[in-house]
Amino acid sequence: MAFxxxxxxxxxxxxxxxxxxxxxxxxxxxxxxxxxxxxxxxxHVDQPGIYNYQFSVxxxxxxxxxxxxxxxxRVNGVDVPSTGSKFDVTNSHGGxxxxxxxxxxxxVQLNAQDRVEMM
Numbered sequence: 001m002a003f004x005x006x007x008x009x010x011x012x013x014x015x016x017x018x019x020x021x022x023x024x025x026x027x028x029x030x031x032x033x034x035x036x037x038x039x040x041x042x043x044h045v046d047q048p049g050i051y052n053y054q055f056s057v058x059x060x061x062x063x064x065x066x067x068x069x070x071x072x073x074r075v076n077g078v079d080v081p082s083t084g085s086k087f088d089v090t091n092s093h094g095g096x097x098x099x100x101x102x103x104x105x106x107x108v109q110l111n112a113q114d115r116v117e118m119m
Contacts, residue, residue, distance in 0.1 A: 004034025004051070006043055013060075016069070024057070024071075024118045042074075042117035045110050055118060056103040061089040071102055074117040080108060 008026035016022050029037045036044040045051065053073060061067050072084040083106050090098030108116060 002033060004045060004047060004049070005031065006033075006035035006037060007031040008037045008043070021119050038115075042115045044113065044115050046112060048111045050107055050109050051116070052105065053108050053116060053118075054103075054105045056101055059087060059089045059100050059102055060097050061099075062092050062097040064091050066091045066098070069102065071104065072119050073106060073108060074119055075108065075110065076115050077117075079119075080106070083108075 007030040009028050009030065010024065010026050011028050014022075014024065023042065025039055025042075026037055027039055034046045036046075038044060055071075057071065059069050067089050069087045069089060070084055071087065073080040083104075085102070085104050087100055087102040089100045092098055110116060
């Protein structure tokens with residue numbers, strides 16, 4: 001039995017608008033088996049199962065006030081309960097932006113042909 005997996009990344013910066021849910025897409029696929037990275041609408045799985053979705057995102061804040069970012073998962077366009085995670089990004093100090101690494105790990109039950117997205 002082969003276990004499906006995907007190791008993907010985004011190699012470019014993405015700017016987000018305040019209070020607007022935005023899909024995080026991945027423009028590079030390092031390793032894929034039983035999963036397709038569409039680069040436009042998330043990851044598509046070939047077989048049903050419980051998937052371990054892990055991510056890390058570096059957030060940058062160039063503003064002089066602290067800002068918060070929420071990250072959560074969607075399956076087939078529907079928000080997955082209990083995956084919403086809030087990250088506070090430190091404000092800029094002396095012209096140097098604040099940064100934070102946001103990382104989470106979720107188990108998600110998926111059916112064949114399901115699409116999972118990070119918002």
